[in-house]
Amino acid sequence: MKLSKISEHIYYMEHDPETDRPALGYIKGKKGGFMMDAGNSAAHYQLFMEKLQENQLPSPRYLSVTHAHWDHTFALWATDAVTIAGGKTNKELEKMSHWTWDDASMEKRLETGEDSDFSDTHIRKEYTHRSDIKVKTAEISFNGSMTIDLGDITCILREIVSPHCRDSVIFLIPQDEVIFLGDSYCSVPKGEEWVYDKVLLTAYIDELERIDFRHAIKGHHPPQTKEALLAELRAEWKRL
Ligand SMILES: [Zn+2]
Numbered sequence: 001m002k003l004s005k006i007s008e009h010i011y012y013m014e015h016d017p018e019t020d021r022p023a024l025g026y027i028k029g030k031k032g033g034f035m036m037d038a039g040n041s042a043a044h045y046q047l048f049m050e051k052l053q054e055n056q057l058p059s060p061r062y063l064s065v066t067h068a069h070w071d072h073t074f075a076l077w078a079t080d081a082v083t084i085a086g087g088k089t090n091k092e093l094e095k096m097s098h099w100t101w102d103d104a105s106m107e108k109r110l111e112t113g114e115d116s117d118f119s120d121t122h123i124r125k126e127y128t129h130r131s132d133i134k135v136k137t138a139e140i141s142f143n144g145s146m147t148i149d150l151g152d153i154t155c156i157l158r159e160i161v162s163p164h165c166r167d168s169v170i171f172l173i174p175q176d177e178v179i180f181l182g183d184s185y186c187s188v189p190k191g192e193e194w195v196y197d198k199v200l201l202t203a204y205i206d207e208l209e210r211i212d213f214r215h216a217i218k219g220h221h222p223p224q225t226k227e228a229l230l231a232e233l234r235a236e237w238k239r240l
Contacts, residue, residue, distance in 0.1 A: 003051040006215050006223060007176035009153045011057070012036075013048055015220045020071050020122035022219040024048045025180045027173060029150020032061025036171050036180045037219070038075040038083075041126050045075035062148055064157055065138065066182020066219070067167050068092035070119055077136040084146070085138035086159050088167035093137045101130035118189045160184055160207055163200040177214035185218060185233065198240045205233050 003013050003026075015023045021044050025036030033052075039045040049059060063081040065073050068089045076083055076093075085093065099105065101123075109115040127133060145158040155173050162168035162184035171180040184204065187194040208230060216229045224232070 001047065001051070003048075003055055006217065007173075007178050010173060010176050010178050010217075011055070012180075012217050012223070013051055014222070015218075017220070019126035020118075020220070021126075022071050022183070023217055025171070025217050026052065026057065026060065027150060027153060027155055028057055029153045031149070031151035033058055034148060034150055034155050035060035035063040035079070035081060036217075037065055037072045037182060038063055038079065040071040040074050040122075041132075042075055042078035044126075045078045061150075064169070064171065065089060066169050066171070066180070066184065067165050068096065069165065069183065070096075070123060070135075072182060072219070074133060074135065076138060077134045082140065083136075083138035084140045084142070084148075084157065086157070086167055086169040087141045087143045088159070089169065090137045090141040092167055093135060097135040097137065099135065101127075101133050116189045117191070161200060161203040163187055163196050163204055172211065172213070174212065177212065178217065179211065179213040179215070180217045181219065183219040185216075185229065186220065187236075196236055196240055198237070201233065201237050201240070205230065205237065208233070 001013050001016055003011050005011050009028050011026045013024045021040050022037055024039055027034040060081040063079050064084040106120055148155045153175055155171055158170055160168050160170050164183045164186040168184040170184055187196040213226055215223050217223050
């Protein structure tokens with residue numbers, strides 16, 4: 001996995017489908033770095049720190065997550081950065097912090113629909129010892145939006161309606177015309193299939209159309225231009 005530069009201030013490490021590791025992002029500011037999503041384990045987070053070091057980039061001063069799903073948040077405990085999450089995400093994380101990871105508990109959550117087969121499979125792949133799993137809430141939470149001034153570059157954290165989950169946050173970096181989507185563009189796993197909710201997808205497309213950006217960094221796919229992203233989402237919408 002390599003660290004790529006997508007604009008003057010922004011870098012990302014590509015996703016890894018093997019254990020469902022999402023793309024992680026980084027904004028280099030004069031007053032410090034801002035990391036986008038934490039990673040699915042301390043090992044994932046550490047790999048990203050190594051990539052930053054190789055590229056002479058400092059450890060992040062701030063770290064924020066796009067939503068509560070395990071693959072984006074389970075490394076929150078492993079960072080020294082100030083951690084930030086949307087209010088809904090932090091509520092989810094608080095709930096998940098009481099979960100246990102033995103086989104019976106995991107199977108129960110599949111029955112109740114609290115967790116998906118897809119997550120279950122990949123958690124088992126990422127963690128040799130599931131007793132290593134630690135779920136932590138972020139130190140700072142916000143509702144609506146929040147702006148972080150990194151000196152020469154600003155990042156806007158904003159809640160967004162998404163077909164993927166109810167607690168989606170996107171990161172906008174207007175100066176570099178970049179948006180970091182997390183999984184907000186994704187559908188939801190239902191058994192073997194991934195399904196979009198038409199109402200939510202409509203609202204999501206409307207919202208993206210109104211935001212100015214050139215490049216979108218996606219959680220589990222390569223980056224896209226705004227045009228390519230919207231064309232893909234409209235094609236999904238037409239199939240519904
Ligand atoms: Zn997700």
